Amino acid sequence: MLQLRVNSMPRRTAYALVMAATLAIVSGGCGSAEHAADGPAPAVDLGKLDVGNYETKPRQLGTVKNLQQAKTIEAERLGNFVPPPVDIDPRFVHNDPFIATVFTDPKYSIGKIMAVDRFAEAAPDFVSGFLSFGSTEEDSRGIDLMNAVMIFPDEQKAADAAVALERVDLEAAERNTAVAIPKYPAAHAHWQPNQQSIGSWYATGKFVVYTWIYDYLKIHIEKVDLPALVALVEQSLDTVVPSISKFNPAPLDQLMSLQIDVDGMLDRTIARPAEDGWLNPPGAYNGHTAIHFLSDLGDRKAMEEVGVDRFATNGVDLYRARDGAAAAVLRKEFGGVTKKFTGAEPPANLPAAECKEYIGRQNLAIRFYCSVSYGRYAAFSASHQLLDAQQRISAEYALLVNSK
Incomplete structure (x- = not known):
């Protein structure tokens, strides 16, 4: 076992500090899961959304490539x-x-x-x-x-x-x-x-x-x-x-037959740009497994209350809740402003989305976050640039609509 100093950062590599400073992409919400969702979402013209270079058409990831x-x-x-x-x-x-x-x-x-x-x-x-x-x-x-x-x-x-x-x-x-x-x-x-x-x-x-x-x-x-x-x-x-012990690893000679996405959760997320460089690769998991990726474990209560059963992380983080009302509640819980966040301009022509800006003191924190819900899905984007966070959440909304 390596000797560690008490005042050192034994878990944090320089790579991680630069590439994984995701502060609260799914934390810091306000209210509770007892709140009902607002009225019907306004109609959205997908053609008027600014999605940047993000792809909004459904894709089938298929089996692993290497x-x-x-x-x-x-x-x-x-x-x-x-x-x-x-x-x-x-x-x-x-x-x-x-x-x-x-x-x-x-x-x-x-x-x-x-x-x-x-x-x-x-x-x-x-x-x-x-x-x-x-x-x-x-x-x-x-x-x-x-x-x-x-x-x-x-x-x-x-x-x-x-x-x-x-x-x-x-x-x-x-x-x-x-x-x-x-x-x-x-x-x-x-x-x-x-x-x-x-x-x-x-x-x-x-x-x-x-x-x-x-x-x-x-x-x-x-x-x-x-x-x-x-x-x-x-x-x-x-x-x-x-x-x-409940998990059965695939035999080595069957690894190349593994499906990248077993139920369409990852297919429903926009692709992560190559420059993102997060520590963890894109992936889809059971709802409880999302706890491993939360910055604030207090948020697990909100996930449990709205019945999150699946989670995916890619160009955005995506949660599948019990139903549309539950997804809207989760979006408010995780996407709301707090003392460390202030409201930011939402993406144009997408009134269902909200954005916020981090104003806390944590070094290397990602600055801008946006969120939206559609059907059973609640999505959260993060970026150092507001426009990019807006484009990600707009593209994700379009992808969710197109994936019906």
Whole structure:
């Protein structure tokens, strides 16, 4: 386990800071899901919408086009079975948008919480993975909990990888000391006796679960409590292991037959421009899985109240709610102004849409956000330029209409 300074940013790479500073694309709303939607939406002439260069015609994404995309889709499929930390312990109510959740390369996901320079040596058969993150406090003041679930071709290769990954991380720092996880004796774990942090690698089926815990407060006051760390690892595995056991990874020889979009959710999102460069690739997920991508986990209540069952992220974020009224409520909840947002000019000829501007103090925050709902769908765009945010949401509205 790598030695981390208390005042450092162990989870944030320079790449992430530049490319994934999405502050609150789906947070900061006002009101509640008990509010009814407004009256019927005004008629919209799609031909008068400014959609920029965004495509507004439906498309069929079909099967994966290459092995890299296939591994990414496999990681996204896995994500529907990886519990967010708040499901493990209700204290973990904060997310971090600077972390890559879907990964085929560990550099931008677990690269700051374990030694990955020898990852390929230790885990040559690694397929892809999905990472969950939660913290008890904001701004590195509480306890961080991560679970990186990694897929391997078979059980033996997963078991071998768990041993090897722990070994190369153990060897990365002289103070690392092996630790037993009594409830999971097959787990391989270590910590640094002067630091309230622990890493555990546990093979289960075709998966390796890497659990990482870092307690900033105890490290700051120079206190250690190994039993507390071990207990939290066990509690985490108690939730993660039975959940991921419900997922059946595709055999390696069938990866190239995976569908990019199983139910049209991703087809209903505008394509992401190449210059966006978000950490996570476009993808479609079950509604509960959207919790992994929320900046404010308080927003999950609104999602649950309106019955969100599917979520997709691409050039916009798109949620499918219970019905049209519920989608309109979600748009208000997530798209409304708060003390950190002020209203911005909506896109021309689309009265159903609203935009807002971030006026808070967070560095690198995306400045402009727009939102709209149509039928069961609520869509949210974000951009550093107001015109681009407006064009995205206009194009998304047109695409939703054209996808009927």
